[in-house]
Amino acid sequence: MGTLYLIATPIGNLEDISARALRLLKEVQYIAAEDTRQTRKLLSHFDIHTPLTSYHEHSQEGKVNFILEKLATGDVGLVSDAGTPGLNDPGYDLVRAALDAGHKVSPIPGACAPVAALVVSGLPTDAFIFLGYLPRKSSERRRVLQESAGLPYTLVFLETPHRLLAALEEMHAILGNRQAALARELTKLYEEIFRGTLEEARQHFSQQAPRGEFTLVIAGSQPQDDEWDKARITLAISRGIEAGLAPSKLAGKIAAESGWPRRDIYQLLTEIQNSGELEE
Numbered sequence: 001m002g003t004l005y006l007i008a009t010p011i012g013n014l015e016d017i018s019a020r021a022l023r024l025l026k027e028v029q030y031i032a033a034e035d036t037r038q039t040r041k042l043l044s045h046f047d048i049h050t051p052l053t054s055y056h057e058h059s060q061e062g063k064v065n066f067i068l069e070k071l072a073t074g075d076v077g078l079v080s081d082a083g084t085p086g087l088n089d090p091g092y093d094l095v096r097a098a099l100d101a102g103h104k105v106s107p108i109p110g111a112c113a114p115v116a117a118l119v120v121s122g123l124p125t126d127a128f129i130f131l132g133y134l135p136r137k138s139s140e141r142r143r144v145l146q147e148s149a150g151l152p153y154t155l156v157f158l159e160t161p162h163r164l165l166a167a168l169e170e171m172h173a174i175l176g177n178r179q180a181a182l183a184r185e186l187t188k189l190y191e192e193i194f195r196g197t198l199e200e201a202r203q204h205f206s207q208q209a210p211r212g213e214f215t216l217v218i219a220g221s222q223p224q225d226d227e228w229d230k231a232r233i234t235l236a237i238s239r240g241i242e243a244g245l246a247p248s249k250l251a252g253k254i255a256a257e258s259g260w261p262r263r264d265i266y267q268l269l270t271e272i273q274n275s276g277e278l279e280e
Contacts, residue, residue, distance in 0.1 A: 001071070001072070001102060001103055001104070002029075002070070002071040002072065002073065002074045002075045002076060002103060003071075003075045003076075003103065003104040003105070003106050004067075004071060004075075004076050004077075004078060004094070004095065004098040004103055004104070004105045004106070005024050005028060005075060005076070005077045005078065005106050005107075005108055006078050006084070006085045006086050006091065006095070006105065006106070006107045006108060007021050007024060007025060007077045007078065007079050007085065007108040007110075008021060008083060008084040008085070008107075008108055008109055008110025008111055008112065009021065009039075009042060009079050009080070009082055009083065009110065009111070010042075010082060010110075010111050010187065011082045011083045011111040011112075011113050011116070011186055011187055012082070012111075012185065012186055012187035012188035012191070013187040013188065014042070014045060016110065016111045016187060017042075017046075017110065017111075018108070018109075018110050020108055021108050021110055022046055022048070024075075024077055024108060025043065025046070025048050025050060025077055025079075026048050026050060027075070028050060028074070028075040028076055028077040029050075029051070029070060029073070029074035029075060029076065030050070030051050030052075030053055030067070030070045030074075030076045030077070031043075031050050031051070031052050031053070031076070031077045031078075031079060032052075032053055032054075032055040032067050032076055032077070032078045032079070032094065033052050033053070033054060033055065033079050033080075034054075034055065034056050034079065034080045034081050034085070034089055034090070034091075035054075035056065035081050036052045036053075036054050038081050038082070039052060039079055040052065042079075050077075053066065053067070053070075055067065055078065055090065055091075055094060056090055057089075057090040059090065064093065064094060064097050067094060067098075068097060068098065068101050068103075071098060071101070071103050078091055078094060078095075082111070082113075083110075083111050083112050083113050084107075084109070084110065084111070084112045087112065087114070087130075088114075088130075088132045088133070088158065111187070113158075113183075113186055113213075113215050114130050114156045114158070114215055116183070116186050116187070116215075117156065117181065117183035117186065117193075117215035117216075117217050118154065118156055118217055120181070120183065120193055121154075121180075121181035121183075121193075121195070121217035122179075122181060122195055123154045123179060123180075123181060123217055123218075123219050124154050124219075124220070125154065127152070127153045127154065127220075128153050128154040128155070128156055128220075129148075129151060129153045129154075129155060129156065130156045131144065131148065131155060131156065131157050132157070132158055133157070133158045133159065133160075134157055134158075134159060134163070134167055136163070138166065138170065141166075141167065141170055142170055142174060145170060145171060145174040145175060146174055148175075149174055149175055149221060149261055149263075150221050151220055151221055152220045152221050152222075153220045154217060154218070154219060154220050155216075155217070155218040155219075155220060156215065156216070156217050156218075157215070157216040157218070158213065158214070158215055158216070159213075159214045159215075159216055160213065160214070161184075161209075161210035161211055161212060161213070161214065162210075164182075164205055164210040164214055165202060165205060165206060165210070167216070168198055168201055168202040168205070169202060171198050171216075171218065172198040172199055172202060172252070172262065173262060173263060174261065174262070174263055175198065175218065175221075175261060175262070176198075176252075176255035176256070176259070176260065176261045176262040176263075177197045177198055177199050177252055177255050177256040177262065178197065178198055178218055178219040179195075179196070179197060179218075179219040180195070180196065180197065180198050180201055180216065180217060180218045180219065181193060181194065181195045181216075181217040182194045182201055182205075182214055182215075182216055182217075183214065183215045183217070184210075184211070184212040184213065184214050184215075185211075185212045186215070190212075197256065198218070199252065199256075221261075222259045228257075228258040228259065228260065230268070232258075233254060233258060233260060233265060233268060234268065234272065236254050236257075236258075237250065237254065237265070237268065237269050237272055238272070240253070240254070241269075241272075241273070247266065247269055247270075247273070248266075250269065251265045251266040251269055
């Protein structure tokens with residue numbers, strides 16, 4: 001019975017691959033790759049000539065059976081486009097099938113973009129939740145963010161460059177103006193890690209076109225300061241309205257100062273405006 005090795009590959013800098021990963025890529029009888037074109041480039045660089053077979057999200061059951069047949073006679077390595085296979089990619093199904101068939105599954109640790117971004121973010125790392133890519137549709141994206149709004153853990157997301165600004169706007173609206181770190185091109189020549197509030201991040205990438213895949217690390221929900229109870233929020237809203245601040249700007253300002261979700265403040269602000277009841 002062969003072993004299925006989950007072999008982490010570099011997310012950018014080729015020097016990040018481990019000696020053990022290189023040895024196993026040479027020794028396994030087959031490599032199952034998410035994108036054989038990308039993996040061929042990696043293997044060519046290290047002069048590795050192990051046969052490749054594709055395994056991706058569109059692979060049919062027949063491909064799983066093919067890999068299981070190879071495992072019956074020897075070891076197989078599973079790699080993703082970059083980073084650790086099985087994390088936010090189709091590797092899970094193959095891992096489950098291999099385990100169900102009685103094969104050993106062994107991790108070969110290495111580069112992992114979500115963990116790399118988390119540890120350099122400057123945000124708490126003792127408890128975090130990885131939520132993968134946000135949904136493409138705005139309604140579904142907002143649902144995921146609303147479900148995450150009250151979690152006390154650091155939030156880690158993946159996002160594409162063309163959806164980044166929309167995601168930041170909805171995060172700001174639903175989560176409030178939290179501290180965040182946005183990492184792109186990790187370990188590559190043009191690595192960038194932006195740290196600041198969600199609003200500052202939106203402004204930054206509005207002026208500088210987003211490029212490359214992003215890992216977003218967002219501060220978790222913080223316990224509300226006892227002093228910032230509903231009465232204090234209401235008073236702050238009243239004073240802000242009297243000062244002539246626009247509702248959206250006022251809600252964002254109070255959210256940043258109080259730690260309350262911006263959507264809750266905006267809802268209370270709307271209720272106060274509609275009722276005409278302002279604190280004196």
